[in-house]
Amino acid sequence: MTRRLLVIGIGAGAPGHLTLQAIQAINRAEVFFLLDKSEAAAELVAAREAILAAHRRAPWRVARLASPKRRADPHIHMPRIHDGAAGTPARETTYRADVADWHSARAALLAPLIEAELPEDGVGALLVWGDPALYDSTLRMLEAVRATLPLAIEVIPGISAVQALTAAHGLVLNEVGAKVTLTTGRRVLEDFSRDGGTLVVMLDDGTGLAALIAREAETRPAGAPPLHIWWGAYLGMEGELLMSGALAQVGPEILRTRADARAARGWIMDAWLVRQT
């Protein structure tokens, strides 16, 4: 008798991103744990409820988790509170410890909630934006819960923001014979290189992009091919924004568009990629 939790990727925003496997999983669970936080919470909780209303064939229960405060955690999939650029090894160690602390703090709240709301032979679910494997904290948090409460965990993959971005732009992520690097806003300068390949950035509040624009303006080697950027926000949702072009020209415009959209809507979820062209 072990409680079972389904971690269900529901896609990047479009209701059509939902997979048949996710719908089947939604119909196996009896309780849905909602962990939302942030200014985007209301809109995203509503989107999740719309998914349940559309695809769940039986009544369902919802259990909500109040989130502990944390001053900075870009590994919360949304919204991303920026923690500045990646720093010295010591700062990085502190950063990782902070993130781990935050996972533990949430796990300490989540474990009793699961224990109370889910029968010992029950199946619960968490609906995760995008793919649970990519820059999302749910699985790490459940790993921490498992330290005190036995759980069987099953993961259902979902369409990630990266995939929504490339599909919207009709792009192939990789160039022929070249790698693709996925990273976060705070590691852009560290992980970008001119050795070819594509850099994909998630969890950027704009400072990663601003830093790359500045560095390109200052230090692009003479004759090096310019960078091209493809950006998208609210991918697959109403109000989707798409922009692309030469980084030097379009980059600053993206930053303005991003700031305006965030101010108007109260939150933003975006992703971008760059490569030499």
Next chain:
Amino acid sequence: MTRRLLVIGIGAGAPGHLTLQAIQAINRAEVFFLLDKSEAAAELVAAREAILAAHRRAPWRVARLASPKRRADPHIHMPRIHDGAAGTPARETTYRADVADWHSARAALLAPLIEAELPEDGVGALLVWGDPALYDSTLRMLEAVRATLPLAIEVIPGISAVQALTAAHGLVLNEVGAKVTLTTGRRVLEDFSRDGGTLVVMLDDGTGLAALIAREAETRPAGAPPLHIWWGAYLGMEGELLMSGALAQVGPEILRTRADARAARGWIMDAWLVRQT
């Protein structure tokens, strides 16, 4: 009046990977272009036909493309014919030119097929394994077709083998504050580094993995943390294989399992990832 082509990601193998968006797209198209090649073709064509039979509400037509021969192209999503390790800049240039030639050769066959089979105001579709954005040649080939035949192209993302792999192992792809690198079998030694992060490898016929095992055995720095591998084949399909563990121990076993499975089934589709633990 422009012919429209839907490039539909159908997931990594599990019928449940199909998204609602993909099903909707399947029902918008009147002709399905099948481009399969290789020893896996029969099984994979049957899988595609099962998807159409299950989700297509009206009759459909299929148009098949004979594939030109090419001695080596790891960018054909399946099966991957290995082209050896990445080489000198000159060899890399030759390699890229070969791939481009092959895309042109296929495009030269595909353009008249589309022109003949799809009315000028018609909607056609290509069903792509995994995600059309990730190490798949369909979009590049259509780009080449567009040089001679105007086309409107729409991409529907699909669950990739990488996502099926992480979901099956219950893994988070990224470590906290670390990058993720996606690459191909032939670039493993070039793109692997000990600076943290996760290396994900697709399109490897086993030689990339063998090379990494050998290099780890020879040159792992004293005190460096060992590598851990997570591998999967036929992900989401009948006969799914999953293995994980320390690379030095499990790696050779994976190579044996892979060779046996390929011999028994006639083809294999797999993916793996490594990181320090």
